[in-house]
Amino acid sequence: xxxxxxxxxxxxxxxxxxxTLRCKPISGHDYLFWYRQTMMRxxxxxxxxxxxxxxxxxGMPEDRFSAKMPNASFSTLKIQxxxxxxxxxxxxxxxxxxxDNEQFFGPGTRLTVL
Amino acid sequence: xxxxxxxxxxxxxxxxASLELRCNYSYGATPYLFWYVQSPGQGLQLLLKYFSGDxxxxxxxxxxxxxxxxxxxxxxxxxxxxxxDAAEYFCAVGPAGFQKLVFGTGTRLLVSP
Numbered sequence: 264x265x266x267x268x269x270x271x272x273x274x275x276x277x278x279x280x281x282x283t284l285r286c287k288p289i290s291g292h293d294y295l296f297w298y299r300q301t302m303m304r305x306x307x308x309x310x311x312x313x314x315x316x317x318x319x320x321x322g323m324p325e326d327r328f329s330a331k332m333p334n335a336s337f338s339t340l341k342i343q344x345x346x347x348x349x350x351x352x353x354x355x356x357x358x359x360x361x362x363d364n365e366q367f368f369g370p371g372t373r374l375t376v377l
Numbered sequence: 378x379x380x381x382x383x384x385x386x387x388x389x390x391x392x393x394a395s396l397e398l399r400c401n402y403s404y405g406a407t408p409y410l411f412w413y414v415q416s417p418g419q420g421l422q423l424l425l426k427y428f429s430g431d432x433x434x435x436x437x438x439x440x441x442x443x444x445x446x447x448x449x450x451x452x453x454x455x456x457x458x459x460x461x462d463a464a465e466y467f468c469a470v471g472p473a474g475f476q477k478l479v480f481g482t483g484t485r486l487l488v489s490p
Contacts, residue, residue: 296477308477311477364409364426364471368420368421371419
């Protein structure tokens with residue numbers, strides 16, 4: 264089991280550019296979560312999906328953020344246009360429907376917007 | 378709404394000393410409770426979890442936690458800290474039947490020689 268896979272691990276971009284973060288959940292997991300972690304705000308849930316359908320996107324900060332899950336093995340988080348305040352570590356996590364709510368986290372993508 | 382409070386932002390412990398990290402939660406029913414650890418530059422790793430039954434749960438790396446319903450607490454303990462335990466620790470609560478978790482703000486553990 265490869266665990267949750269995220270790419271890229273590091274991303275440096277300039278303000279105004281589009282940024283796409285990618286996540287592959289653990290096979291068989293029906294739930295996928297996107298989190299953002301900063302020093303100021305800690306770990307924040309941005310959005311989560313169940314069976315590829317967005318369930319709760321109330322944590323998405325602005326319209327500049329969007330997330331998709333076109334199939335059970337792939338999700339993207341897009342920021343367009345990016346701003347320096349978007350600099351953070353973005354984590355993806357997954358969990359199966361039947362189980363004990365344990366979430367399995369990916370290694371994260373460290374985003375720096377200059 | 379569920380919430381989790383970790384009152385200690387930083388804790389410094391001498392290597393070999395005992396450790397207790399505090400976690401208080403707010404939830405109407407018995408929740409699922411978790412402790413995760415995050416080493417620098419890494420994702421979050423599950424240390425232990427509680428759902429029901431014995432209120433003292435054992436986890437990986439020699440950690441344990443005790444659920445106290447009367448105090449709405451789920452404190453993490455370790456009898457003897459190792460330098461490799463230096464990391465950030467997150468308590469989380471999840472309502473039974475729902476997959477969403479609410480995380481605390483984390484406690485950063487520093488281990489002094």
